[in-house]
Amino acid sequence: MGARSSMLQEEEISEIHKETGFSSNQIVRLYSRFTNLDKSDQGFLRRADFLRIPELAINPLGDRIVHAFFQESGGDTVNFRQFMRVLARFRPVKKNTQKNKLNDREEKLKFAFKMYDLDGDNMISRDELLNVLHMMVGANISDEQLGSIADRTIMEVDLDKDGYISFEEFVKAMERVDVEQKMSIRFLN
Amino acid sequence: MGEHFLMAALSLLFLPIIVVVTLVITLATCGKSIGVRKWYVDLLLRIFEACKVKVQVANPSEELDNENDEEVSNETDAKADQIIEKDFFLSATKGVEKPEWRSSKKDFELSDVLYFSKCGMEAIIEDSVTKRFSAEELPSWNLLTRTQKPHQFMSVRLTALWCVGCFVRYVILLPFRLMIAIFGVVMLIVLTVLIGYLRESSLKRKLYRWASLVSFRILCRAFSCVIRYHNRENMAKSGICVANHTSPVDVIILSCDNCYAMIGQTHGGFLGVFQRSLARATAHIWFERSEARDRGLVAKRLRSHIADPNKLPILIFPEGTCINNTSVMMFKKGSFEVGSTIYPIAIKYDPRFGDAFWNSSKHSYSQHLLELMTSWALVCDVWYLPPMTKLENEDAVAFANRVKSKIASRGGLVELDWDGGLKRSYVKETMKEVPQEQYSKILKVD
Numbered sequence: 001m002g003a004r005s006s007m008l009q010e011e012e013i014s015e016i017h018k019e020t021g022f023s024s025n026q027i028v029r030l031y032s033r034f035t036n037l038d039k040s041d042q043g044f045l046r047r048a049d050f051l052r053i054p055e056l057a058i059n060p061l062g063d064r065i066v067h068a069f070f071q072e073s074g075g076d077t078v079n080f081r082q083f084m085r086v087l088a089r090f091r092p093v094k095k096n097t098q099k100n101k102l103n104d105r106e107e108k109l110k111f112a113f114k115m116y117d118l119d120g121d122n123m124i125s126r127d128e129l130l131n132v133l134h135m136m137v138g139a140n141i142s143d144e145q146l147g148s149i150a151d152r153t154i155m156e157v158d159l160d161k162d163g164y165i166s167f168e169e170f171v172k173a174m175e176r177v178d179v180e181q182k183m184s185i186r187f188l189n
Numbered sequence: 190m191g192e193h194f195l196m197a198a199l200s201l202l203f204l205p206i207i208v209v210v211t212l213v214i215t216l217a218t219c220g221k222s223i224g225v226r227k228w229y230v231d232l233l234l235r236i237f238e239a240c241k242v243k244v245q246v247a248n249p250s251e252e253l254d255n256e257n258d259e260e261v262s263n264e265t266d267a268k269a270d271q272i273i274e275k276d277f278f279l280s281a282t283k284g285v286e287k288p289e290w291r292s293s294k295k296d297f298e299l300s301d302v303l304y305f306s307k308c309g310m311e312a313i314i315e316d317s318v319t320k321r322f323s324a325e326e327l328p329s330w331n332l333l334t335r336t337q338k339p340h341q342f343m344s345v346r347l348t349a350l351w352c353v354g355c356f357v358r359y360v361i362l363l364p365f366r367l368m369i370a371i372f373g374v375v376m377l378i379v380l381t382v383l384i385g386y387l388r389e390s391s392l393k394r395k396l397y398r399w400a401s402l403v404s405f406r407i408l409c410r411a412f413s414c415v416i417r418y419h420n421r422e423n424m425a426k427s428g429i430c431v432a433n434h435t436s437p438v439d440v441i442i443l444s445c446d447n448c449y450a451m452i453g454q455t456h457g458g459f460l461g462v463f464q465r466s467l468a469r470a471t472a473h474i475w476f477e478r479s480e481a482r483d484r485g486l487v488a489k490r491l492r493s494h495i496a497d498p499n500k501l502p503i504l505i506f507p508e509g510t511c512i513n514n515t516s517v518m519m520f521k522k523g524s525f526e527v528g529s530t531i532y533p534i535a536i537k538y539d540p541r542f543g544d545a546f547w548n549s550s551k552h553s554y555s556q557h558l559l560e561l562m563t564s565w566a567l568v569c570d571v572w573y574l575p576p577m578t579k580l581e582n583e584d585a586v587a588f589a590n591r592v593k594s595k596i597a598s599r600g601g602l603v604e605l606d607w608d609g610g611l612k613r614s615y616v617k618e619t620m621k622e623v624p625q626e627q628y629s630k631i632l633k634v635d
C-alpha cells in the first residue's frame with residue numbers, strides 16, 4: 001500500500017479544481033490512476049512508469065508525449081499536480097462555463113506545438129519537423145521524400161520566410177482545424 | 190480452581206471445532222455438500238446490498254446524481270472505474286482503429302500530430318492492458334480493507350460492520366480454513382505416496398482419481414469455494430485442456446470436478462515435494478527451467494503424453510501468467526501446435542467475495558494464499574466448452590485466437606491481443622512499426 005500517497009486531502013482537491021477545472025470526482029479517479037502508474041509508490045512518476053503502458057509505448061509519438069510531462073515538471077519526476085496540469089489541456093472546452101486558462105484553444109495549440117519544438121526555442125526548424133515526420137512513419141518513407149514533405153509544409157506555413165515556423169505561424173496554419181474537438185478527451189463526470 | 194475452569198473452557202471450545210472439521214472432511218470424501226457454503230454466500234450478498242445503500246447515503250454528493258439517473262444506475266455501475274470515453278484504440282497488431290484512417294491518401298498536415306497526441310493521452314489516462322495486472326476495482330465495497338477506495342467515506346455503522354467482518358474473517362474463519370487446508374495437503378501427499386508404490390494398472394488409476402478428487406475437494410472447502418460447473422458433458426477424458434489463468438487456485442477449482450495431469454516448471458522447497466509425490470502416482474509433466482527454453486523438447490513430451498489414452502487430460506494455461514480475471518490475454522501458441530483437439534474451459538470468479546487474482550509483483554505465493562483464506566469466499570463459474578479442432582488451413586496462432594475468443598465470450602471477459610508477459614517486461618520497440626506503417630500508407634508522397 002502507498003506510503004505517503006494513499007489519501008488526497010480536501011484542500012489539494014480544491015486547489016487542483018481551481019487550477020485545472022476538473023471536478024473533484026474526476027480528480028479522485030485520476031489520482032487513483034496516478035497511483036496505479038506509480039509502481040515504486042513514491043508519489044511521483046518517472047519516464048519508465050509512463051512507458052510501461054503498452055498503448056503509449058507503441059504510439060509513434062509516445063516519447064514526445066511523455067516528454068511534455070517532464071517539460072511541465074522541469075525535472076525527471078512528475079508529481080500529481082504537474083500530471084493534472086498537463087491533462088488539463090485535454091479537457092473539452094464547454095461554452096457558458098468558467099473559462100479556465102489551461103484548456104483554451106491557445107493552450108491546446110501550445111501542446112501540439114511542443115510536439116514539434118523539442119529544444120523549446122519557440123520555433124520549429126526543418127530538422128525538428130523532419131524528426132517528427134520520421135517518428136510517425138518509421139522506415140516506410142525515404143528521407144528524401146520526407147524532406148520534400150517538410151519543405152512543402154514550411155513553404156506553405158512560413159509567412160515571414162525565415163525558414164522556421166513560429167508559434168504565431170503555427171496558430172495561423174491551424175486556423176481551420178477543429179482543435180477543440182481533436183485535442184479534447186471526453187471525460188465522464 | 191482457575192486452572193480447571195480454563196481447561197474445561199478450552200476443551201469445550203475444541204469440541205465443536207473438531208466436530209465441524211470432521212464433518213467437512215467426511216462430506217468432502219463423499220463428494221456431497223449440505224449447502225452451508227451456499228447459504229453463507231447468500232447471506233453475504235444480502236449484507237453487501239445493505240452496505241451499498243449505506244455508502245450511497247453517506248455520500249451526499251453522489252446522492253444527487255442517483256436521483257437524476259435512476260434508470261442508468263446499472264450502466265454507471267459497470268462504468269464505475271471508467272474515467273473517459275475513448276476515441277482511439279491502439280493495438281500492436283491492428284494499429285489505430287479509426288475509420289478515417291482507411292480512407293484515401295492525403296497530404297501531410299501539421300495537425301496530424303493531434304491524432305497521435307490525443308491517442309497517447311487517452312492511453313495515459315486509461316489503457317486496456319495495465320489494469321489487467323492489478324486487482325479489479327469493485328463498484329461497491331465488500332467490506333474488505335484491501336478493496337477499499339481511498340476516497341470512500343465511512344460512517345460509524347459501516348466501520349463497526351467492517352470490524353465485525355474482520356473479526357469473523359481472521360479469528361473465526363481463518364483458523365478453520367488453515368486446519369482444513371493443512372489436512373487436505375497432508376492427505377494428498379500421503380495418499381499419492383501410497384498410491385505411488387503400486388504398479389501401473391487400472392486400479393492405480395482409479396485410486397489416484399479418487400484420492401485426487403477427495404483431497405482437492407477438501408482444499409476447496411479450505412477456501413470456502415462455491416463453484417458452479419456448467420456443461421459437464423464437455424469434460425475431457427484425455428487430451429489437452431486450456432483455461433484462462435487468474436491464480437494457482439485455478440488448479441484446485443478444476444481438480445474438484447475432474448482429474449488432470451499438470452505441466453509446469455519444477456520448483457524447489459515444499460512445492461517441489463508436492464510435485465514429486467504427485468508425479469509418482471500418475472504422469473505429470475514437470476520440466477527444469479533450462480529445459481523450458483527448448484520448446485521442441487516440451488512439445489515432444491506433450492505429444493507423447495496425449496497419445497497415451499491411459500494418461501490423464503493435461504491442463505494448460507496458455508496465457509503464461511496470472512491475469513486479473515477481467516480479460517483474456519494472448520494465448521501462447523505452443524499447446525496449439527501439439528494437439529489438434531483442445532478442450533477449452535472458462536473460469537470466472539465473482540469479485541464481490543474476494544479477489545482471486547494473484548498479483549505476483551505485489552504478493553508472494555504464501556501471501557496470496559493467506560489473502561484468499563481471509564476473504565469472504567471464493568465464488569466462481571466454470572464452463573466446459575465443447576472441444577475445438579484445428580482447421581485444415583489454420584495455423585497455430587489463428588487456432589489459439591479462436592479458442593481464446595470462445596473462452597472470453599463464455600466467461601464474459603474482454604478479449605485482448607496483448608501478451609500477458611507485458612506484466613513484467615516492456616513493449617518491444619519494433620511494435621511501433623504497425624501504427625507507423627499504417628500512417629505512412631495514407632500519406633501522399635511525391
